[in-house]
Amino acid sequence: MAKSTQPESRERGRDPERTRELILDAAEQLFAAKGYEETSLADVGKQAGVSRATPGYFFGSKAELHRAVIERCFADVRRAVREGKARALASGQTPEVVLAGAVGDYADFVAARPNFVRLIEREALSDRVVLDGMPLRLAVWQEALAAFRQELGLDISDTAEAAHLLLSLVALTWFPIVHGQTFLKAVGLDPTAPNFAEQRKRHITTLLLGALRERAANTSTWS
Amino acid sequence: MAKSTQPESRERGRDPERTRELILDAAEQLFAAKGYEETSLADVGKQAGVSRATPGYFFGSKAELHRAVIERCFADVRRAVREGKARALASGQTPEVVLAGAVGDYADFVAARPNFVRLIEREALSDRVVLDGMPLRLAVWQEALAAFRQELGLDISDTAEAAHLLLSLVALTWFPIVHGQTFLKAVGLDPTAPNFAEQRKRHITTLLLGALRERAANTSTWS
DNA sequence: ATTAACTTGCTGGACGTATAGCATTTTAAT
DNA sequence: ATTAAAATGCTATACGTCCAGCAAGTTAAT
Numbered sequence: 384m385a386k387s388t389q390p391e392s393r394e395r396g397r398d399p400e401r402t403r404e405l406i407l408d409a410a411e412q413l414f415a416a417k418g419y420e421e422t423s424l425a426d427v428g429k430q431a432g433v434s435r436a437t438p439g440y441f442f443g444s445k446a447e448l449h450r451a452v453i454e455r456c457f458a459d460v461r462r463a464v465r466e467g468k469a470r471a472l473a474s475g476q477t478p479e480v481v482l483a484g485a486v487g488d489y490a491d492f493v494a495a496r497p498n499f500v501r502l503i504e505r506e507a508l509s510d511r512v513v514l515d516g517m518p519l520r521l522a523v524w525q526e527a528l529a530a531f532r533q534e535l536g537l538d539i540s541d542t543a544e545a546a547h548l549l550l551s552l553v554a555l556t557w558f559p560i561v562h563g564q565t566f567l568k569a570v571g572l573d574p575t576a577p578n579f580a581e582q583r584k585r586h587i588t589t590l591l592l593g594a595l596r597e598r599a600a601n602t603s604t605w606s
Numbered sequence: 607m608a609k610s611t612q613p614e615s616r617e618r619g620r621d622p623e624r625t626r627e628l629i630l631d632a633a634e635q636l637f638a639a640k641g642y643e644e645t646s647l648a649d650v651g652k653q654a655g656v657s658r659a660t661p662g663y664f665f666g667s668k669a670e671l672h673r674a675v676i677e678r679c680f681a682d683v684r685r686a687v688r689e690g691k692a693r694a695l696a697s698g699q700t701p702e703v704v705l706a707g708a709v710g711d712y713a714d715f716v717a718a719r720p721n722f723v724r725l726i727e728r729e730a731l732s733d734r735v736v737l738d739g740m741p742l743r744l745a746v747w748q749e750a751l752a753a754f755r756q757e758l759g760l761d762i763s764d765t766a767e768a769a770h771l772l773l774s775l776v777a778l779t780w781f782p783i784v785h786g787q788t789f790l791k792a793v794g795l796d797p798t799a800p801n802f803a804e805q806r807k808r809h810i811t812t813l814l815l816g817a818l819r820e821r822a823a824n825t826s827t828w829s
Numbered sequence: 830a831t832t833a834a835c836t837t838g839c840t841g842g843a844c845g846t847a848t849a850g851c852a853t854t855t856t857a858a859t
Numbered sequence: 860a861t862t863a864a865a866a867t868g869c870t871a872t873a874c875g876t877c878c879a880g881c882a883a884g885t886t887a888a889t
């Protein structure tokens with residue numbers, strides 16, 4: 384082992400791994416809150432408690448730092464997807480119950496990590512196509528779709544329908560995170576209210592369950 | 607009238623109103639595509655076919671230009687809301703048919719004006735709270751909510767439910783505009799395909815109609 | 830000729846990046 | 860065990876670029 388002697392946490396020592404994580408945390412926070420352009424490497428350094436030049440030292444360039452932040456973010460999403468899938472399949476419940484659970488789980492996940500939603504949203508708005516060189520993004524969504532179909536017992540049937548369902552789930556859960564201070568407030572919804580989260584989950588579950596039932600009725604009865 | 611003598615279109619004359627609109631068009635395009643920070647006033651000038659400093663001459667500052675772009679954008683949204691409301695109320699159809707029509711109308715609107723969606727989305731992501739000094743934004747969404755309730759015959763009943771429904775409609779129609787090149791592509795949906803728009807409209811209509819029916823059943827039967 | 834509609838020139842500041850240098854840790858020879 | 864040398868972590872400084880805003884100039888309409 385190269386790093387054999389680090390049994391204790393070093394409060395004031397040098398710790399490149401820790402520093403790296405601190406910089407990633409700071410960058411994630413700032414990129415999500417202010418965006419890529421409005422965030423300077425000096426800002427990141429200050430927020431991370433290091434010098435102005437350290438982020439550049441560790442990541443080479445601002446673009447690379449950004450890339451690293453996104454990558455870590457998608458890795459977290461993938462972990463959540465896998466955990467949700469495992470739990471859903473282990474439960475052995477009907478598709479309806481599984482769907483309700485998935486809605487709750489995913490809503491909780493994005494509510495707990497608004498930075499992720501904001502980051503990915505900003506990423507999508509930037510026309511710079513980052514699909515090249517970022518296979519993780521693609522893989523995560525594809526994995527999520529596969530898990531979704533499997534959880535819901537839609538294995539053989541129409542792919543597009545499952546994709547639309549997943550798309551709707553994501554759209555419905557993300558929107559309040561981004562527009563909580565604008566749209567939501569305007570229509571009289573307070574996303575910080577204690578009952579809002581549950582209210583929203585019920586609403587989304589109702590929407591998706593309706594479509595799922597309608598689809599089940601159609602396929603089993605007519606085709 | 608101050609502007610009495612402009613019967614003909616001037617190809618090569620000076621026309622501050624026209625120039626102003628050209629600048630607004632250019633700024634809207636660039637702000638939506640690249641974002642506020644990545645767009646320089648020189649870019650706007652070039653795109654509008656005027657000089658570097660002309661945008662600044664007309665709008666005073668970059669921030670003011672941005673504000674004007676957003677304001678015009680919301681004015682267009684309001685016009686669309688009013689037209690949709692008028693058409694829906696004039697049709698005299700059942701809430702179900704009206705909802706299906708509203709979904710189609712709104713989906714067409716955002717599909718025809720992706721710049722608007724991107725602009726508002728960017729705006730919401732920027733934490734600078736622009737609600738102060740921008741009463742139009744607030745008013746437009748409130749008007750949309752009121753129209754929605756009236757169209758659907760939800761006048762007296764639960765406001766929160768109508769707000770959630772409208773929120774879901776907006777979330778479901780906006781998402782493909784923003785994430786067409788990332789999420790949609792990853793799950794195998796092609797938003798540019800000829801059948802996608804209709805497919806999506808049907809899906810969204812199914813979702814919302816299910817909730818509407820469920821709600822109608824609950825309120826009329828149980829309460 | 831007066832005013833409004835632009836344009837060109839300029840500047841002060843902010844930012845990304847490259848680099849030289851200092852401090853601390855690790856390695857290895859003795 | 861001691862210590863010199865090498866490597867690594869991190870900082871301070873400097874340079875080139877970009878851009879918003881201003882000021883002064885130029886052109887066109889009335």
